[in-house]
Amino acid sequence: xxxxxxxxxxxxxxxxxxxxxxxxxxxxxxxxxxxxxxxxxxxxxxxxxxxxxxxxxxxxxxxxxxxxxxxxxxxxxxxxxxxxxxxxxxxxxxxxxxxxxxxxxxxxxxxxxxxxxxxxxxxxxxxxxxxxxxxxxxxxxxxxxxxxxxxxxxxxxxxxxxxxxxxxxxxxxxxxxxxxxxxxxxxxxxxxxxxxxxxxxxxxxxxxxxxxxxxxxxxxxxxxxxxxxxxxxxxxxxxxxxxxxxxxxx
Amino acid sequence: xxxxxxxxxxxxxxxxxxxxxxxxxxxxxxxxxxxxxxxxxxxxxxxxxxxxxxxxxxxxxxxxxxxxxxxxxxxxxxxxxxxxxxxxxxxxxxxxxxxxxxxxxxxxxxxxxxxxxxxxxxxxxxxxxxxxxxxxxxxxxxxxxxxxxxxxxxxxxxxxxxxxxxxxxxxxxxxxxxxxxxxxxxxxxxxxxxxxxxxxxxxxxxxxxxxxxxxxxxxxxxxxxxxxxxxxxxxxxxxxxxxxxxxxxx
Numbered sequence: 001x002x003x004x005x006x007x008x009x010x011x012x013x014x015x016x017x018x019x020x021x022x023x024x025x026x027x028x029x030x031x032x033x034x035x036x037x038x039x040x041x042x043x044x045x046x047x048x049x050x051x052x053x054x055x056x057x058x059x060x061x062x063x064x065x066x067x068x069x070x071x072x073x074x075x076x077x078x079x080x081x082x083x084x085x086x087x088x089x090x091x092x093x094x095x096x097x098x099x100x101x102x103x104x105x106x107x108x109x110x111x112x113x114x115x116x117x118x119x120x121x122x123x124x125x126x127x128x129x130x131x132x133x134x135x136x137x138x139x140x141x142x143x144x145x146x147x148x149x150x151x152x153x154x155x156x157x158x159x160x161x162x163x164x165x166x167x168x169x170x171x172x173x174x175x176x177x178x179x180x181x182x183x184x185x186x187x188x189x190x191x192x193x194x195x196x197x198x199x200x201x202x203x204x205x206x207x208x209x210x211x212x213x214x215x216x217x218x219x220x221x222x223x224x225x226x227x228x229x230x231x232x233x234x235x236x237x238x239x240x241x242x243x244x245x246x247x248x249x250x
Numbered sequence: 251x252x253x254x255x256x257x258x259x260x261x262x263x264x265x266x267x268x269x270x271x272x273x274x275x276x277x278x279x280x281x282x283x284x285x286x287x288x289x290x291x292x293x294x295x296x297x298x299x300x301x302x303x304x305x306x307x308x309x310x311x312x313x314x315x316x317x318x319x320x321x322x323x324x325x326x327x328x329x330x331x332x333x334x335x336x337x338x339x340x341x342x343x344x345x346x347x348x349x350x351x352x353x354x355x356x357x358x359x360x361x362x363x364x365x366x367x368x369x370x371x372x373x374x375x376x377x378x379x380x381x382x383x384x385x386x387x388x389x390x391x392x393x394x395x396x397x398x399x400x401x402x403x404x405x406x407x408x409x410x411x412x413x414x415x416x417x418x419x420x421x422x423x424x425x426x427x428x429x430x431x432x433x434x435x436x437x438x439x440x441x442x443x444x445x446x447x448x449x450x451x452x453x454x455x456x457x458x459x460x461x462x463x464x465x466x467x468x469x470x471x472x473x474x475x476x477x478x479x480x481x482x483x484x485x486x487x488x489x490x491x492x493x494x495x496x497x498x499x500x
Contacts, residue, residue, distance in 0.1 A: 244487070
C-alpha cells in the first residue's frame with residue numbers, strides 16, 4: 001500500500017514535469033537540442049512521409065526516442081491544438097517545471113507570479129527576461145493564463161527550460177500557502193519604489209493582465225505595494241517590460 | 251530671396267512634423283483625442299458612407315479638420331499602405347517629431363538610437379518605455395527601420411506623441427554630427443555595466459536588430475561599451491526589454 005502510493009506519487013511527479021509541444025518546426029528544434037530530455041514523440045497516422053516528417057523520424061531514431069502513432073483526432077487531443085499541431089506533438093521532460101507546492105521547501109526566493117497573462121509573446125518574453133535576470137522562478141497558474149505553447153517557446157528565445165516554472169491551479173491558493181513571503185502588487189500609490197525597494201528573503205511580485213490588473217482575490221493576498229515611477233503622465237508599461245525591470249533590479 | 255528661403259525652410263520644417271496614419275479605427279481614435287493636432291483628413295472616393303466613415307466625417311466636421319478626397323490609388327499613395335488603409339488616412343502634426351539635426355542645439359540629453367528595428371510591436375513598446383522612463387528621445391532612421399504606423403501607435407499605448415522622436419535618413423550621419431556624445435553599443439565584453447554606468451551630459455545608447463545587431467558603420471561610431479549582466483547563460487534580451495532597462499536606469 002505504501003509502496004503503491006509512493007509509486008503513484010512518483011508517477012504523478014514525473015508526469016507533472018511533462019510539457020507537450022507541437023508543430024513540425026518546434027518538434028525538430030526540440031529533437032535537435034540534446035540538452036532537452038524527451039519523453040515521447042506522437043505522430044498522426046495521416047502524416048505524409050515528406051521532408052519534415054522524414055527528418056523528425058530520423059532525428060527520433062538517432063536519439064532513441066519512443067514514438068507512438070495515433071489517428072488524427074487522438075493526436076489533436078494530445079496536442080490540444082488541432083489547428084496548429086501539423087500532425088506531430090512531443091512530450092518534453094522539463095527539469096525546471098515543478099508544482100508550486102515545491103516552493104514551500106525553499107528558504108529564500110525572489111519570484112514573479114503571473115495572473116491573466118494570455119498573450120504567449122508576453123509570457124515568452126517574461127520567461128526570457130527572468131531567466132537572464134535575478135529571478136528564481138515564475139509562478140504560473142494553469143487557469144487564466146497562456147499555456148506553454150510553441151509561440152511561448154519562440155518568444156522565450158531558447159530560455160524556457162532554463163528558468164524554474166512553478167505551476168499551480170489557482171494563484172490565490174499558492175500565495176496563501178507561502179506564509180511569510182513579501183507579496184508585492186504594483187500600485188501607483190505605493191511608497192516603496194523600484195529604486196529603493198528592500199526585498200526580504202522571500203519576495204514575490206504579482207503581475208496581472210494589462211487591461212484588468214490582478215483579480216480582487218489575489219490583490220487581497222498582497223501585503224506590499226511597489227511603484228515604478230513613470231514620466232510624462234504614462235500610467236502603465238507592457239507587462240513583459242515590467243517583469244524585466246523587476247528581474248534586473250540591483 | 252531671403253524671405254523665400256525662410257518660407258521654404260518653415261514649410262519644410264512644418265511638413266517634417268507630419269506623421270501620416272491610416273485605417274478607420276486609428277483615424278477615429280486620432281480625431282477623438284483632442285490633444286492631437288490634425289493637419290488634414292484624406293478620404294478615398296470609393297468609401298461607402300457606412301458607420302465608420304459617417305463617424306469619421308462627423309468627427310472631422312466637429313473639429314473643423316480639412317478634408318480632401320482622392321481616388322483610391324491616390325489615397326494609397328498617401329497612406330503608403332493600400333492593403334490596410336481602408337480608404338482613409340490622416341496627417342497628424344506631431345510636436346514631438348523633429349529632424350535629428352535639432353539635437354545639435356541641445357546641451358544635454360540621454361537618447362536611444364535605433365537601427366534595423368523592423369518589428370512595429372517592438373518599436374511601439376520601445377516608445378512606451380522610453381516615454382515613461384528617463385530617456386529624452388529616440389533617434390529613428392527613416393531607412394532600415396519600421397515606419398510610424400498604426401501598429402506602432404497601438405503598441406505604444408497612447409505614448410507616441412509624448413516622446414520626442416528625432417528622425418534622420420541614415421543613423422551614421424546623425425551620430426557623426428553629434429560630437430562629444432558618449433555613444434554606447436551593447437557588448438558582452440564591456441567593462442561598464444548597467445549597474446555601475448556613469449553617464450555624461452550627452453549619452454546615446456545604440457540598439458540594433460536582434461538577429462543582426464548594429465551595422466559595422468554604426469558600430470565604428472560607438473565610443474563606449476555597456477554590458478547588461480545576464481544569468482543562466484542567456485546571451486541576449488528582447489530589444490524592447492533592453493530599451494526599457496536603459497530607460498529605467500537610476
